[in-house]
Amino acid sequence: MNSSQIIELDSKKPLLIDPDRPIYLDYQATTPVDPQVLEQMLPYLTHDFGNAASRSHAYGWTAEKAVDKARQQVADAIHADPREVVWTSGATESTNLALKGAAHFYSGKGKHIITLRTEHKATLDTCRQLEREGFEVTYLEVQEDGLVDLKAFEAAIRPDTIVASVLFVNNEIGVIQPMAEIGRILRAHKVLFHVDAAQALGKVPVDVEAIQADMMSLSGHKMYGPKGIGALYVRRKPRVRVEAQVHGGGHERGMRSGTLPTHQIVGMGAAAELAVQLMDSDAQRIGKLRDRLLKGIQERVEETYINGSMEHRVPHNLNISFAFVEGESLIMALKEIAVSSGSACTSASLEPSYVLRALGKSDELAHSSIRFGIGRFTTEAEIDATIELIAGKVGKLRELSPLWEMHQEGIDLNSIQWAAH
Numbered sequence: 001m002n003s004s005q006i007i008e009l010d011s012k013k014p015l016l017i018d019p020d021r022p023i024y025l026d027y028q029a030t031t032p033v034d035p036q037v038l039e040q041m042l043p044y045l046t047h048d049f050g051n052a053a054s055r056s057h058a059y060g061w062t063a064e065k066a067v068d069k070a071r072q073q074v075a076d077a078i079h080a081d082p083r084e085v086v087w088t089s090g091a092t093e094s095t096n097l098a099l100k101g102a103a104h105f106y107s108g109k110g111k112h113i114i115t116l117r118t119e120h121k122a123t124l125d126t127c128r129q130l131e132r133e134g135f136e137v138t139y140l141e142v143q144e145d146g147l148v149d150l151k152a153f154e155a156a157i158r159p160d161t162i163v164a165s166v167l168f169v170n171n172e173i174g175v176i177q178p179m180a181e182i183g184r185i186l187r188a189h190k191v192l193f194h195v196d197a198a199q200a201l202g203k204v205p206v207d208v209e210a211i212q213a214d215m216m217s218l219s220g221h222k223m224y225g226p227k228g229i230g231a232l233y234v235r236r237k238p239r240v241r242v243e244a245q246v247h248g249g250g251h252e253r254g255m256r257s258g259t260l261p262t263h264q265i266v267g268m269g270a271a272a273e274l275a276v277q278l279m280d281s282d283a284q285r286i287g288k289l290r291d292r293l294l295k296g297i298q299e300r301v302e303e304t305y306i307n308g309s310m311e312h313r314v315p316h317n318l319n320i321s322f323a324f325v326e327g328e329s330l331i332m333a334l335k336e337i338a339v340s341s342g343s344a345c346t347s348a349s350l351e352p353s354y355v356l357r358a359l360g361k362s363d364e365l366a367h368s369s370i371r372f373g374i375g376r377f378t379t380e381a382e383i384d385a386t387i388e389l390i391a392g393k394v395g396k397l398r399e400l401s402p403l404w405e406m407h408q409e410g411i412d413l414n415s416i417q418w419a420a421h
């Protein structure tokens with residue numbers, strides 16, 4: 001069994017860390033269900049277990065009422081009409097439905113799609129599938145700060161472009177794309193706009209009218225709701241059509257069949273409402289913690305680099321490269337902190353993060369990066385302990401690195417001819 005570890009903090013009580021419950025700084029991978037959300041979900045697992053599609057008795061009516069309320073809550077959170085909300089199993093499914101659904105429906109108009117290189121795999125892999133079906137996809141480069149160049153974006157639009165998909169807030173580097181400007185460009189060219197807002201709701205104001213989104217993917221578990229539930233916003237005016245990808249009983253106005261998971265939906269609705277209510281206070285508190293973490297790391301550790309724009313970024317994310325340290329080794333050495341290198345979806349492989357590569361980072365720096373995700377339940381003591389642990393572990397790992405030693409001796413590593421192998 002692992003034993004607990006005590007971290008001494010300046011001027012504060014020591015923080016006791018149970019290695020089976022490391023400090024959680026991976027809020028972009030997932031969030032815990034907020035206790036207020038859970039409380040609202042529970043009755044729908046037991047007492048109010050009815051099927052919302054059972055129209056002939058009170059069990060069904062109770063479930064239907066709960067689903068309607070949640071639909072309204074999600075619609076209100078994004079300034080939409082409840083009839084524009086389609087329940088799905090998460091943002092992956094929403095994005096599949098949006099892109100495949102629109103591509104299939106509008107394929108007579110054109111077969112070209114635009115997206116960014118730094119999108120989530122839910123978008124990139126869906127686009128790859130559409131390419132296999134004969135669609136053509138432009139994967140636009142981003143600038144060094146992770147933001148798209150609007151002129152390049154507009155220039156990519158062709159007469160046969162039917163849909164463009166852009167990530168509102170990036171899951172790896174937290175940068176916020178200029179959504180209103182992108183929306184304006186796409187509407188002027190009559191191209192449909194799909195927004196992946198999985199990491200945006202509760203972090204920045206999300207308004208489908210302000211950004212002229214035609215479709216928007218949302219996820220419950222990124223905003224303190226349960227896993228396995230998401231939604232797709234599909235605009236009614238002007239009407240957007242998507243071809244169903246899941247067939248069955250014709251639920252969700254034929255766009256997505258399957259019995260509705262009432263408890264999950266109730267959780268998603270409650271989480272969306274709470275996310276909007278707490279957005280400003282969460283951002284303020286989390287912003288202070290992020291600044292504390294950054295300052296602490298920069299004061300204690302040399303040769304660190306921030307990935308992604310600091311100006312156009314949510315405070316919930318900090319992505320830092322620690323030069324001369326291999327990220328995976330650092331994460332392995334940091335058993336007391338739960339963080340991720342690159343995105344959780346790619347961390348199973350040793351490929352450097354494609355998002356960081358798209359910012360022009362070298363493989364070495366991309367490999368040595370850590371994503372810190374700060375959230376609603378992060379404390380100041382946890383941040384201080386993290387700084388302490390990072391400073392200690394980076395120092396130790398660098399002591400073992402011959403490259404670090406050469407760098408300390410002032411040798412220009414770029415001037416060295418490495419043997420090929």
Ligand SMILES: Cc1ncc(COP(=O)(O)O)c(C=O)c1O
Nearest residue numbers: 090091092120122171198199219
């Ligand atoms: C930006 C973004 N889009 C989509 C997804 C997929 O969401 P879900 O887990 O709800 O399918 C995620 C989660 O990893 C994400 O961060």
